[in-house]
Amino acid sequence: MTPKIRTLHQEQWVPIPLDEVFDFFSQAQNLEKVTPPWVGFRILTPSPITMRPGTIIDYEVRLHRIPMRWRSEITEWVPPFHFADVQLKGPYALWNHRHSFRAEKEGTLVIDDVQYAVPLSWMPGAGLVERFLVEPELRRIFAHRRVALRAHFGLPPETESH
Numbered sequence: 001m002t003p004k005i006r007t008l009h010q011e012q013w014v015p016i017p018l019d020e021v022f023d024f025f026s027q028a029q030n031l032e033k034v035t036p037p038w039v040g041f042r043i044l045t046p047s048p049i050t051m052r053p054g055t056i057i058d059y060e061v062r063l064h065r066i067p068m069r070w071r072s073e074i075t076e077w078v079p080p081f082h083f084a085d086v087q088l089k090g091p092y093a094l095w096n097h098r099h100s101f102r103a104e105k106e107g108t109l110v111i112d113d114v115q116y117a118v119p120l121s122w123m124p125g126a127g128l129v130e131r132f133l134v135e136p137e138l139r140r141i142f143a144h145r146r147v148a149l150r151a152h153f154g155l156p157p158e159t160e161s162h
Helices: 018-025 028-034 124-153
Strands: 005-014 056-063 066-078 082-087 095-102 105-117
Touching: 005 124, 018 095, 028 056, 028 124, 105 124
Parallel strands: none
Antiparallel strands: 005 105, 056 066, 066 082, 082 095, 095 105
């Protein structure tokens, strides 16, 4: 059966130059800095990791307290504007994540577009799992990342949205 694909779109503006923001995201180990501690995120691929199309990165994560491995591949690499990764092995039936960066208003707009599907998403009732379990958790993870990214660059917490 064909999985039901969901999308998640997030934007965050930071008053930091495009090259600096892209440089931060182009270092795979920095993902540990912006991922919430409750996810138990840990990169298993030895450093240094050279980001380019075909780069494979192995992670360890906990989703809803269940430990699992995740393997992704960088499929696009266009510095300093975007890169994309896909899940090769992990908790989702489908995971495609495009990270885009755009110079805007003396800073950088960070844009995340994720297409995902949970296993067995075609089954009746799977939409409830996505709507009430998976999507809120993804939004919580990205909300943490917003705060952590600002903290990394020494910025105060956001008081207004972009």
